[in-house]
Amino acid sequence: MHLLVCGGTGCRASASDSIAEKLKAELAANNLQDEAQVIQTGCFGFCEKGPIVKVLPDNTFYTQVKPEDAPEIVKEHIIKGRKVERLLYVDPAKKQKVEDSKHMGFYRKQMRIALRNCGFINPENIDEYIARDGYQALGKVLTELDPQQTIDIIKKSGLRGRGGGGFPTGIKWEIASKNKADQKYVVCNADEGDPGAFMDRSILEGDPHSVIEAMAICGYCIGASKGLVYIRAEYPLAIQRLRIAINQAREYGLLGNDIMGTGFNFDINLRYGAGAFVCGEETALIHSMEGLRGEPTNKPPFPAERGYMGKPTNVNNVETFANVPPIILKGADWYSSIGTEKSKGTKVFALAGKINNVGLIEVPMGITLREVIFEIGGGIKNGKKFKAVQTGGPSGGCLTEKHLDIPIDFDNLIAAGSMMGSGGMIVMDEDDCMVSVAKFYLDFTVEESCGKCSPCRIGNKRLYELLDRITKGEGTLEDLDRLRNLSHVIKDTALCGLGQTSPNPVLSTLDNFYDEYVAHVVDKKCPAGQCKSLLRYVIDPEACVGCTACARNCPVNAISGERKKPHEINPDICIKCGACYEKCKFDAIRII
Amino acid sequence: MIKVKSLADLKKMRESLQAKVDLREKGEAAENLVQIKVAMATCGIASGAKVVMDYLLEELEKRGINAVVTQTGCMGYCYAEPTIEVKLPDADAIVFGYVDKKKADEIIEKYIKNGELVDGIIPVNYESIDDK
Ligand SMILES: Cc1cc2nc3c(=O)[nH]c(=O)nc-3n(C[C@H](O)[C@H](O)[C@H](O)COP(=O)(O)O)c2cc1C
Ligand code: SF4
Ligand code: SF4
Ligand code: SF4
Ligand code: FES
Ligand code: FES
Numbered sequence: 135m136h137l138l139v140c141g142g143t144g145c146r147a148s149a150s151d152s153i154a155e156k157l158k159a160e161l162a163a164n165n166l167q168d169e170a171q172v173i174q175t176g177c178f179g180f181c182e183k184g185p186i187v188k189v190l191p192d193n194t195f196y197t198q199v200k201p202e203d204a205p206e207i208v209k210e211h212i213i214k215g216r217k218v219e220r221l222l223y224v225d226p227a228k229k230q231k232v233e234d235s236k237h238m239g240f241y242r243k244q245m246r247i248a249l250r251n252c253g254f255i256n257p258e259n260i261d262e263y264i265a266r267d268g269y270q271a272l273g274k275v276l277t278e279l280d281p282q283q284t285i286d287i288i289k290k291s292g293l294r295g296r297g298g299g300g301f302p303t304g305i306k307w308e309i310a311s312k313n314k315a316d317q318k319y320v321v322c323n324a325d326e327g328d329p330g331a332f333m334d335r336s337i338l339e340g341d342p343h344s345v346i347e348a349m350a351i352c353g354y355c356i357g358a359s360k361g362l363v364y365i366r367a368e369y370p371l372a373i374q375r376l377r378i379a380i381n382q383a384r385e386y387g388l389l390g391n392d393i394m395g396t397g398f399n400f401d402i403n404l405r406y407g408a409g410a411f412v413c414g415e416e417t418a419l420i421h422s423m424e425g426l427r428g429e430p431t432n433k434p435p436f437p438a439e440r441g442y443m444g445k446p447t448n449v450n451n452v453e454t455f456a457n458v459p460p461i462i463l464k465g466a467d468w469y470s471s472i473g474t475e476k477s478k479g480t481k482v483f484a485l486a487g488k489i490n491n492v493g494l495i496e497v498p499m500g501i502t503l504r505e506v507i508f509e510i511g512g513g514i515k516n517g518k519k520f521k522a523v524q525t526g527g528p529s530g531g532c533l534t535e536k537h538l539d540i541p542i543d544f545d546n547l548i549a550a551g552s553m554m555g556s557g558g559m560i561v562m563d564e565d566d567c568m569v570s571v572a573k574f575y576l577d578f579t580v581e582e583s584c585g586k587c588s589p590c591r592i593g594n595k596r597l598y599e600l601l602d603r604i605t606k607g608e609g610t611l612e613d614l615d616r617l618r619n620l621s622h623v624i625k626d627t628a629l630c631g632l633g634q635t636s637p638n639p640v641l642s643t644l645d646n647f648y649d650e651y652v653a654h655v656v657d658k659k660c661p662a663g664q665c666k667s668l669l670r671y672v673i674d675p676e677a678c679v680g681c682t683a684c685a686r687n688c689p690v691n692a693i694s695g696e697r698k699k700p701h702e703i704n705p706d707i708c709i710k711c712g713a714c715y716e717k718c719k720f721d722a723i724r725i726i
Numbered sequence: 727m728i729k730v731k732s733l734a735d736l737k738k739m740r741e742s743l744q745a746k747v748d749l750r751e752k753g754e755a756a757e758n759l760v761q762i763k764v765a766m767a768t769c770g771i772a773s774g775a776k777v778v779m780d781y782l783l784e785e786l787e788k789r790g791i792n793a794v795v796t797q798t799g800c801m802g803y804c805y806a807e808p809t810i811e812v813k814l815p816d817a818d819a820i821v822f823g824y825v826d827k828k829k830a831d832e833i834i835e836k837y838i839k840n841g842e843l844v845d846g847i848i849p850v851n852y853e854s855i856d857d858k
Pocket of ligand 4: 673677678679680681682683684685700701717718719720721722723
C-alpha cells in the first residue's frame with residue numbers, strides 16, 4: 135500500500151510535511167513501515183481542499199487532512215481496511231461522499247484537446263501519432279466529405295481563433311474558399327510574440343503532426359495546395375521537430391501529390407521570422423514572408439481576399455489548428471458541448487508569475503479565474519495575497535479580486551477590460567506595483583512598434599514617459615487624466631492591432647488601481663514598495679546595534695555612525711541599492 | 727516509396743501500430759518491458775532533461791533492465807521539470823518531477839526494480855479526450 139501525501143506548495147503551507155511525518159511514525163509504531171509507504175507528491179490541483187492524502191491501490195481521496203488525523207488513517211484504513219468517512223471528499227453537486235478518486239468528476243478541471251498528444255507521444259515519430267488516430271481526420275474529409283461539408287462542421291463546432299482575436303474559424307475558411315484564384319495559401323501563424331506565452335511552441339514541439347494535418351484539412355476546404363508555417367527563428371527545437379514531421383509526412387504520402395489516392399495535393403514549407411511582435415499581425419506576417427518589411431497594412435483587403443503574393447490566404451494560429459482534427463473525428467456537437475455559449479472548447483494558458491504551479495494548462499472555456507489560480511495553479515507563492523492577474527499580454531489588461539468568479543471566455547474578458555490574447559496569464563501579488571506593470575508593457579510596445587503610424591510610434595512613447603515620471607515621483611494628478619485621454623486617442627487612431635490595444639494595460643490599471651496611481655503622484659509613495667525613487671531607506675535607532683555591517687557594504691558611503699552606536703543613512707547620498715537592507719542581521723533598516 | 731496510398735491503408739496501419747503499443751503495454755512482447763518517457767520540450771531540456779535521458783539510457787542498459795526510453799513533449803508541469811513518466815507492466819503510468827541523476831537512480835532502484843514508489847510523484851491533473 136501507498137499513502138500519497140501532497141507535497142505541493144499549497145498543501146505544504148497547510149502542514150502536509152508534518153502529516154507525512156506523523157503517518158510515517160504511526161506506521162512504524164504499528165510495525166507497518168514495510169507494508170505501507172508514505173510518498174510525497176506534487177500538487178493534485180485540489181489545493182483549496184488541501185492537504186490531500188490519497189491511498190493506493192484503492193484510490194481513496196482524503197481532503198483537509200490534519201496531522202492529528204494520522205493515527206486514525208493508519209488504524210482504520212491501513213489496519214482494518216475501513217475508510218475514514220469524515221475525511222472523504224464530498225461531491226458538491228450530489229452532496230455525496232466520494233470513495234474513489236476515479237469517480238471524482240470535479241477533480242480534473244483540465245481537459246486536453248489541443249494538447250492531447252503533448253507529453254504523450256514521441257513527436258519525432260509519425261507512427262505514434264498515427265496510432266493515436268493521427269491523419270484519420272484528413273482521411274475522413276478527403277474521402278467522405280466535400281469542402282463545404284467540412285467547413286460546416288468547423289462552423290457548427292463554434293471554434294474561434296486562438297491567436298487573440300477570436301474570429302470564428304469556420305467563417306474564415308468559408309470566405310477564403312469562396313474567393314476564386316489559381317493559387318491559394320494556408321498559413322500557420324507560429325510567431326508567438328506575447329512575452330508570457332509559450333503554448334504554440336509547446337504544441338509544435340510536442341505534437342507537430344496535429345498542425346500539419348489540420349493545415350492540409352484547411353487546404354482541402356479552401357482549395358489551397360500550399361501551406362506555409364511562419365515561425366520565429368528563436369524556436370530552434372520547434373523548427374527541428376516540425377521539419378522532421380513534414381519530412382515523415384511526405385515520406386508516408388500524407389503530404390505531397392495525390393494524398394491517400396484522392397487526387398488532393400498539399401505541401402508545407404517553413405518561413406522564419408526574426409522575432410518581432412508586430413510580425414504576428416497577419417498582414418505584417420504576410421509582408422514579412424514576401425520579403426518585404428514586416429509592417430501591417432490596412433484591412434480590407436483581408437488576407438482571405440488578397441494575402442500572400444496577392445492570393446487568397448487563410449491565416450490561423452497554431453492552437454486553432456491543433457483543435458481541428460479532434461473536431462472532425464468527434465464531431466461538432468461534441469466540441470460545442472464544451473465551453474460557454476459563445477466560446478466553445480478549451481483554451482491553453484501559460485501560468486506564470488507569483489503562482490505555485492507555473493506551467494501549461496488546458497481548461498474548458500467558462501472556468502473561473504479562481505479555479506485556475508487557486509486550484510490548478512496552486513495559489514499564490516509564499517502565502518502572499520493575490521493582487522491581480524494580467525491576461526492578453528501587451529494587448530490585455532489586469533483583472534482583480536472582483537473578477538475572480540467570472541467565467542473565462544473571449545467576450546467576458548473583453549467586458550472586464552482585458553482580453554484572451556494568446557493565453558498568457560501572469561499572476562501578481564501584493565508586492566507588485568501596478569504602475570510599474572503598465573510601464574513594463576509600454577516599454578515592450580515602444581520597442582516593438584513598427585513606427586509606421588504616428589499614434590503608436592509617438593503616442594506610446596509619450597505614455598511610457600508619463601508612466602516613467604509617475605514611478606519616479608514626478609507625476610501629477612493631471613498626468614493621470616493625460617494618460618487616460620492619450621490612451622483613448624491611440625486606441626481610436628492606430629493603424630493595426632498592436633497600437634489599437636497597446637494602451638490597454640494602462641487603462642485597466644487606471645480603472646482597477648486608481649488609488650495606487652494617486653499614491654504615486656500625490657503622496658509620492660509606492661504602496662507595493664517597488665518604485666525605487668519613491669523609497670527611502672532609514673535606520674531604526676532602537677533596533678540598530680551598531681555592528682557597522684551596513685556601512686561597510688554601502689557602495690557610496692552613505693552610512694555613518696560609531697561602532698556600537700545607532701547608524702544613520704544620508705538620504706542625499708543613498709542610491710537605494712538595498713545592500714544595507716540585505717546585510718543588516720538585526721532588521722534595523724526600514725524601507726519607507 | 728509512398729506508404730499510405732489510401733484511407734484503408736492508414737486505418738490498417740493504425741490498427742497494427744496500436745497493437746504494437748498494446749503489446750508493449752501488456753508486456754507480452756517482452757516480459758517486464760519498462761516504458762519511460764522524458765519530457766523534452768524547450769523548458770525540460772533547459773532544466774536538464776537531456777542529461778537525465780542519457781543517464782537513464784546508460785544506467786538501464788548497465789543494470790540489465792529491459793526498457794524503452796523515448797522523448798515526448800511538454801507535459802504541462804513546467805514547475806517540476808525535468809519530468810519523466812514511467813510505465814511498468816501491469817501498472818498505471820506514473821509521472822515523477824524534479825528528476826535529476828540522483829532521483830533517476832532512486833527511481834530505477836526502488837520503483838522500476840521493486841515497484842516501490844518514491845517521493846516526487848506528480849498527480850495527473852487533466853482529462854484527456856480519450857477519457858470521454
Ligand atoms: C500586434 C499583433 C500581434 C499578433 N501576434 C500573433 C501571434 O504571435 N500569433 C498568432 O497566432 N496571432 C497573432 N496575432 C493575430 C493575427 O493577426 C491573426 O489574427 C491570427 O493569426 C489569426 O489566427 P486565428 O484566427 O486562428 O486566431 C497578432 C495580432 C496583432 C495585432
Ligand atoms: S499601430 Fe504601431 S505597430 Fe501597428 S502599424 Fe501603427 S506603428 Fe506599426
Ligand atoms: S541603500 Fe545602498 S546606497 Fe543606500 S544606504 Fe543602503 S547600501 Fe548605501
Ligand atoms: S547593519 Fe543593522 S545593526 Fe548593524 S549598524 Fe547597520 S543598521 Fe545597525
Ligand atoms: S493539491 Fe496539494 S498543493 Fe495543490
Ligand atoms: S515545457 Fe516542459 S513541462 Fe512545460
